[in-house]
Amino acid sequence: MRQDEALQILKSGASAFLTGEPGSGKSYIASRFVGYLRREGIAVSVTASTGIAAAQLGGMTVHAWSGIGTRSTLSRSDLDFIARNRRVTDRIKKARVLIIDEVSMLSGQTLTAVSQVCQYVRKSPAPFGGIQTVFVGDFFQLPPVVRRDEHPGAETESQDEADASPFAYASRAWRDLDPAICYLTEQHRQTDREFSELLGAIRSNACRREHLDILGSRKPTRETLPHGITRLYTHNMDVDRINYAELMKLPGEPNVFLMSTMGDKVLSEGLKRGCLSPEELALKLGAVVMFTKNDPEGRFVNGTLGVVCNFDRDGGWPVVETKSGFTVTAKPAEWKVQEDDAVKAGIEQVPLRLAWAITVHKSQGMSLDAALMDLSNAFEYGQGYVALSRVRSLGGLHLLGWNERALRVHPEALAKDADFREASASESDRLAAQGAEAIEALRVSNLRDMKGLPAGPAAASHTAAQPAPTADAENGRIANAYKKWSEEEETDVSTRYKRGESVKAIAAAVGRQEGGIRARLVKLGLIMK
Numbered sequence: 001m002r003q004d005e006a007l008q009i010l011k012s013g014a015s016a017f018l019t020g021e022p023g024s025g026k027s028y029i030a031s032r033f034v035g036y037l038r039r040e041g042i043a044v045s046v047t048a049s050t051g052i053a054a055a056q057l058g059g060m061t062v063h064a065w066s067g068i069g070t071r072s073t074l075s076r077s078d079l080d081f082i083a084r085n086r087r088v089t090d091r092i093k094k095a096r097v098l099i100i101d102e103v104s105m106l107s108g109q110t111l112t113a114v115s116q117v118c119q120y121v122r123k124s125p126a127p128f129g130g131i132q133t134v135f136v137g138d139f140f141q142l143p144p145v146v147r148r149d150e151h152p153g154a155e156t157e158s159q160d161e162a163d164a165s166p167f168a169y170a171s172r173a174w175r176d177l178d179p180a181i182c183y184l185t186e187q188h189r190q191t192d193r194e195f196s197e198l199l200g201a202i203r204s205n206a207c208r209r210e211h212l213d214i215l216g217s218r219k220p221t222r223e224t225l226p227h228g229i230t231r232l233y234t235h236n237m238d239v240d241r242i243n244y245a246e247l248m249k250l251p252g253e254p255n256v257f258l259m260s261t262m263g264d265k266v267l268s269e270g271l272k273r274g275c276l277s278p279e280e281l282a283l284k285l286g287a288v289v290m291f292t293k294n295d296p297e298g299r300f301v302n303g304t305l306g307v308v309c310n311f312d313r314d315g316g317w318p319v320v321e322t323k324s325g326f327t328v329t330a331k332p333a334e335w336k337v338q339e340d341d342a343v344k345a346g347i348e349q350v351p352l353r354l355a356w357a358i359t360v361h362k363s364q365g366m367s368l369d370a371a372l373m374d375l376s377n378a379f380e381y382g383q384g385y386v387a388l389s390r391v392r393s394l395g396g397l398h399l400l401g402w403n404e405r406a407l408r409v410h411p412e413a414l415a416k417d418a419d420f421r422e423a424s425a426s427e428s429d430r431l432a433a434q435g436a437e438a439i440e441a442l443r444v445s446n447l448r449d450m451k452g453l454p455a456g457p458a459a460a461s462h463t464a465a466q467p468a469p470t471a472d473a474e475n476g477r478i479a480n481a482y483k484k485w486s487e488e489e490e491t492d493v494s495t496r497y498k499r500g501e502s503v504k505a506i507a508a509a510v511g512r513q514e515g516g517i518r519a520r521l522v523k524l525g526l527i528m529k
Contacts, residue, residue, distance in 0.1 A: 001424050003029050005431055006182035008439050010134060011036065013446035015127075015177050017103070017135045017169075019420060020184030021203065022389035027365065029184070030099060030136045031057075042450050043094045046338075048101035049110075049137075049144075053365060054274050060337050062100050063110070064270055065091065066117045072109040079120045092121045095131050096450045102364070103137035107144040108171030115173035127177040135179060139167055139413040140203055141364060141382050165412060183424030195394040202385050202407055205414055218399045220372070226398050228288055229370040230305060231357040232387045234377050242357040247287060254282035255311055255318070257332075263345035267337045270345075275335055276362060277349045283308050283318050290355030291320075293333050300328060305355060305369060318350060323369050360387045370396035378406035385409055418523035425515025485520065493517065494524055 003025050009016055010033045018026050034057075037044040046059030054061050063069055067088035071078060083089055098118075100106065115128045122129030144166055168174055187196060194214065201211045220226060233239050247254065259279040261268040272279060276292035283289065291304040300306075300322060309327070310319035318330045336346035360375075360383050368390045375384045384406030391397050431439065489510060496506045503521075507514045521527045 001182050001184055001428050002186060003184060005428055006184060007032060007036075008431060008443070009180050009182055009427065011443045011446070012439070013132055013442075013449070014180045015133045016180040016182050017137075017420070018182045018184070019136075019138055021187065021199070022138065022141070022386075023187055023367070023392075024184035025186065026136050026138070026184060027057075027101070030101065030134070033134070034099065037097055040447060040451070042096050042447075044097040044099065045091060045095040046099045046101075049104075049106040050102055050274065053102040054270070057099075057101055058336060058338055059099070059101075060267060060270055061274070062106065062114055064267065066114045068110070068113050068117060072107060072113055074113050074116055079117065082117055083121055088117075089121050092118055092129065092131075097132045097134065098128060099134050099136065101136045102141075103135040103168050104139045104141050105137070105144050106168050107166060108168050108174070110144075111168045111171045112173040115176070127173060133177060133179070135168070135174075139169070139416065140409045141386050142361065143167065143381055143410055143413075167412065167416075169416065180427055181420050181423035182427065183420050192393045192395075195397070198394070199385070199389055202388065203409060203414075203417075205409060205411070207407055214394070215399055215402065218394065218397045219401070220398050226370065226372055228305075228307065229372055229396075229398070230288075230290060230355045230368055232360050232363055232371050232373040232390070233357055234360050234375065234379065234383060236359055238374075239357040239359050243354040246356040247282065247284060247354060250284040250286045252284055254284050255316065257281040257283070257318075257350045259347055259349040260332075261345075261347050263343065264337070265345075267345035268347055271335050271337065271347045275347060275349065277351055277353050279349075281350055281352060283352070283354075285309070285311075287354060288356050289318070289320060289330075289352040290358070291330070291351055292353055293335070293351040295328075299326060318352065320352070363387065363390050366390055367392060368396065370398070372398040372400065374400040375402035375406035376400070378403055380405070381408055381410040381413075418519060421522065422516045422519035425519045426513045429513045429515045490520065490524060493520055494526065497521060497526055 001020075006016075006018060006029050010018075010029075018029060020026055034044055034046055045065055046054075046057050047062040047065045048054040048057055048059060049062060059065075065088075067082040067085050068074065068078075074082075100111075100114075103111075118129030118131060119125060119127075120129075122131075124130045127133070198211050198214055201207050231239075231242060233242075257280075259272065259275075259277070259281075261272070276290075285308055287308045289306055289308055291300040291306070294300075304322055306320040306322040306328070308318045309321045311317065312319055312329050315331070317332075319327060320330050321327050330350050330352050332348045333351040334346050334348050337344045360378075363371075364386050369392060371387075371391050373387050375387060378384050384402060387406075388397065493506055493510060496509065497503075501509075503514050503517050506512075507517045510517075512520075518527070
């Protein structure tokens, strides 16, 4: 799916899952949608599963937003307690749209709990209380940590969900919401084809000898070991040790910059935990640093690397020479929690961190020009994939080592990926059939509804972004479009394709959308993605 198609679906009022490979533009489209809503005066709540992601978006964790805190299952008394928190209930009642970023790191238990709170507060049985809900993320990246809660009186199916699958898409809340799938397929980060194919092979659990040879070719020797670029490690202790040791090697006393806070204490503490810049930032001339925030003027982005080359005379702020040759004075930036037009809390700090080394976990969502990685101690599905996909090109990848786990993605995420691709292809087909005028009319109608109803309309199901049934549909030619595939059907499709039938002919013969046939052929290994 193209980015503009995904944005059209979101603007139609449909609840959706915005996904795609790293660098496909998930965060970009989410940010554009949020900007559109705020310009139109629509109340949007921006949240994420982790503090790091929330800080980057200018929101809060979904745990704080919903009032569930560390709970993953809720009893009636929990719901009553949360409902007495006026700040929580006010924002849930006001919200017309809820964004949840990095949904792959959110357990199904927690997602169901969030939906349950929204239903309870808004007094609506609709999923998430009728709020248009947009999930953003990629289930090939780091999975959730699921706690096995023994919670007396819990009213959700949470433990059953945890036993069945760790992922949010297997939860009752996801099933009830039935979001439109927007699988972005354009690549905007990786800049060379060979590297993109390597990442695709890892994502498909299809690494062959030539892929391993490519990784092996990126192992530096003592002579070629790069200096001055970010190192990625799987464990915090390695990162802290390297950054401190490298800083101490530099001459002179460090210049120290302290973080300041404002507003709600609980929210500002959450911002501090999620901010990649530390509360106390110690820098020296020659320190390798990384910017931790996007610059509105476009001089740097979150992940831009550089070296401290000076401290300015006016405020003593660090002057950074970036890898691309620009010189930027890094003045304090603000991270804030915003609800509607009101700033509820904020922190201010120089948007830098020492960057000789960072953890793979904290790198999720970043784009790096170059990185030196050690994946020898990878311990989690997706950890190696996240690390490798941070860099833009193979030339920027320097790999000290890796273990078998580093190149593995979660098998359940791999199996589900084909379903997501197929559903997204069907959404694109329906959007194309709908026509530009109908799409615009739906956007305007949804906008009018959101502005006109004081309590907020029930969110559209994904059918809001779909056209009326075509004559072909009425005649039953795509009657099987959303049915689960059987082995017999897959065999039939495979046989037809191998004997030369076109995708269009196969779709007509088996009663499926053309996009669904293409996605199934990808899964069967008969065509490339």
